[in-house]
Amino acid sequence: MPNPYRGQLVSRVGTEHIFEVDSTTTHWWEFPSSARARTLVFIHGFRGDHHGLQLFADALPEYRILIPDIPAFGKSSTWPTGLSSIDDYGRWLRAFLAATHSANNVVLGHSFGSVVVANALGGARKTPIVLVNPISQRALTGPKRIAAALAALWYAVGRVLPERLGSAWLGNPLFVRVMSEMLTKSRNPALRRWIHDQHARYFSSYSDRDSLVAAFTVSTTSTVADYAAQVHAPVLLIVADRDDITPLDAQRAIRQDFLDAELRVLEGVGHLVHYEKPIETAAAIREFLARHSE
Numbered sequence: 001m002p003n004p005y006r007g008q009l010v011s012r013v014g015t016e017h018i019f020e021v022d023s024t025t026t027h028w029w030e031f032p033s034s035a036r037a038r039t040l041v042f043i044h045g046f047r048g049d050h051h052g053l054q055l056f057a058d059a060l061p062e063y064r065i066l067i068p069d070i071p072a073f074g075k076s077s078t079w080p081t082g083l084s085s086i087d088d089y090g091r092w093l094r095a096f097l098a099a100t101h102s103a104n105n106v107v108l109g110h111s112f113g114s115v116v117v118a119n120a121l122g123g124a125r126k127t128p129i130v131l132v133n134p135i136s137q138r139a140l141t142g143p144k145r146i147a148a149a150l151a152a153l154w155y156a157v158g159r160v161l162p163e164r165l166g167s168a169w170l171g172n173p174l175f176v177r178v179m180s181e182m183l184t185k186s187r188n189p190a191l192r193r194w195i196h197d198q199h200a201r202y203f204s205s206y207s208d209r210d211s212l213v214a215a216f217t218v219s220t221t222s223t224v225a226d227y228a229a230q231v232h233a234p235v236l237l238i239v240a241d242r243d244d245i246t247p248l249d250a251q252r253a254i255r256q257d258f259l260d261a262e263l264r265v266l267e268g269v270g271h272l273v274h275y276e277k278p279i280e281t282a283a284a285i286r287e288f289l290a291r292h293s294e
Contacts, residue, residue, distance in 0.1 A: 001193065001194055001197045002190075002194075003194065004188070004190050004191045004194050005055060005058070005278065005279075008279065009055065009058040009059055009278070009279070010058060010061060011054075011058055012031045012054075012057050012058050012061065012065075013031075014029030014030055014031045014050070014054075014057070014065075014067070015029065015030045015031075015032070016028070016029055017029070017030060019099065021068075021092060021095045021096045021099055022071075022079070022091055022092040022095040022096075023079055023080055024071045024076060024077050024078065024079055024092060025076060025077040026068055026069070026071070026076045026077075026092075026096060027050075027068065027069045027074060027075035027076050028050070028066060028067060028068035028069065028096070028100070029050050029066070029067050029068075030064070030065070030066055031057045031064065031065040031066075031067070032064055033061060033062055033063055033064045033065075034062070037062060037063055037064040038063050038064070038105075038106070038289070039063065039064045039065075039066065039102060039105040039106070040060065040063045040064070040065050040066070040105065040106045040107075040108060041065075041066045041067075041068075041096075041097065041100070041102050041105055041106070041107045041108070042056060042057070042065060042066070042067045042107075042108045042109075042110070042113075043068070043070060043093065043107065043108065043109040043110070043113035043116055043117055044067070044069075044070060044073075044110055044111075044113050045110050045111030045112040045113050045114075045133075046073075046111060046112035046215060046216065046219040047073065047203050047204070047206065047212070048073065048074075048110075048111075048202065048203070049069045049073050049074030049075070049202050049205055050067040050068065050069050050074060051074075051198065051201070051202050052110070052198070052202065052274055052275075053067050053108075053110060053274055054067075055274060055275065055278035056108070056274060056278055056281065056282060056285075058278070059278045059279050059281070059282030060282050060285065060286065066100055066102060068096055070089065070092070070113070070116065071083070071088070071089065071092055071207075071211075072206055072207045072208070072211035072212065072215055073205065073206050073207070073215075074202075074205050074206075075205075076207070077207055078207045078208065078211040082210065082211065082214065083211050083214040083215055083218065084214075085218060085222075086115060086116070086119050086218050086222040087119065089115075089116040089119065089120070089218070090116060090119035090120035091120075093107075093116055093117065093119075093120040093121075094120050094121075097120075104127050105127065106127060106128050106129070106130065106289065107121060107127075107129055107130070108129075108130040108131075108132060108285070109129075109130075109131055109132070109134075110132040110133055110273075110274055111132075111133050111134075111135060111245070111271065112135060112219045114131040114132065114133070114134035114135055114224050115134075115135050115219070115222050115223060115224055115226075115227075117129060117131065118131070118134075118224045118226075118227040118228060118231060119222070119226075119227050121231060121233065122227055122230030122231050122232075123230065123232065124232060125232065125233050126232065126233050126234075127233055128233055128234045128235070128236070128288065128289060128292045129231065129233050129234070129235045129236070130235075130236045130238065130285055130288065131224060131235060131236070131237050131238070132238045132273055132274065132281060133238070133239065133240060133243060133245065133246070133271050133273050133274075134224045134237055134239070134246065134251065134254065135219070135222075135223050135224055135245065135246055136223055136224050136225055136246045136250045136251055136253070136254040137223055137225065137246055137247075137250045138220065138221065138223055147182065147244075148220065151216075152216075152220065154169075154170075154175065155170065155212075155213050155216045155217075156213075157169060158170040158209065158212075158213060159209070159210070159213040163209055166209050167208075167209045170204075170209060170212060170213075171204035173200060176199050176200060176203045176204060177196060177199070177200070179199070179203075180195060180196045180199040180200075180203075181196075182244065183244060183270055183271050183272050184196070184270075184272055184275075184276070185242050185268065185269050185270040185272070185276065186269075186276050191275075191276065194275075195272060195275045195276075198275065224254060225254055225257060228254055228257035228258045228261075229257050229258075229259075231258055231259065232259050232260070233260070234260045234261070234262075234292050235258050235260065235261040235262070236261070236262055236264065236284065236285065236288040237251060237254070237255055237261055237262070237263045237264065238264050238266065238273065238281055238284055238285075239251040239263060239264070239265055239266070240265070240266050240267075240269045240270050240271065240273055240277075241265055241266070241267050241268070241269070242268065242269060242270040243270050243271050244270055244271055245271045248265065251263065251265075262288070264284045264288075266280055266281070266284075
């Protein structure tokens, strides 16, 4: 399906790399730029993979971009002993940054990726952090708490069914389409079709049923608020006024928990900023990083 941003963005081609990180086989993509380009590391959200943040890479061509598939999603494997907590993802991210010599590079986390980044990068680190659609409160307390409760039931059923049937249940195309319809705010027909196609292609790419359900539990019980006070780096919070996952009031509140954070509100968009507002998001990132140069 044609990219609706053709003509506005130049699609970049990433080079795939594979190596062991924290006992997982991690697949990651490098989008090169000039020899002296600053490096940004992007961490995607729950049930996504590197494709979801491709438009950010396209919109920031002056930067070298690294985007891994986080453990249990996309092409990356889960841990041999399974997933237990958000600390597993935080430990993996620190190991990934070390393995790619990116410990001092800017890191961006979208949605669940924002929690992974906040968990991983607390302490004395001063390199800027960007959190897009951050998860600032628990899903079951948000404005769509009924939908969140139904999703929790959906995953619980998928967990207790026989494995083959459970995997089919969790990857059901109808479930994916309902989720996509709920989260997409744009009324542009071409963009809506493209977003639904992206979700149909990539939203059910995960290593195994048990890791998916475990990751869902982690994603609904951990928030950026749990770690904000421990983050000393300058933080850019890019939030949306129609986000169904975390309301704007909660995003404004979380800003006060960081030592040094600024808030950028994008209007007319929800939790899919990475699909619906990539150009505006890139402009906000570019402006923020210009004020926090290396």
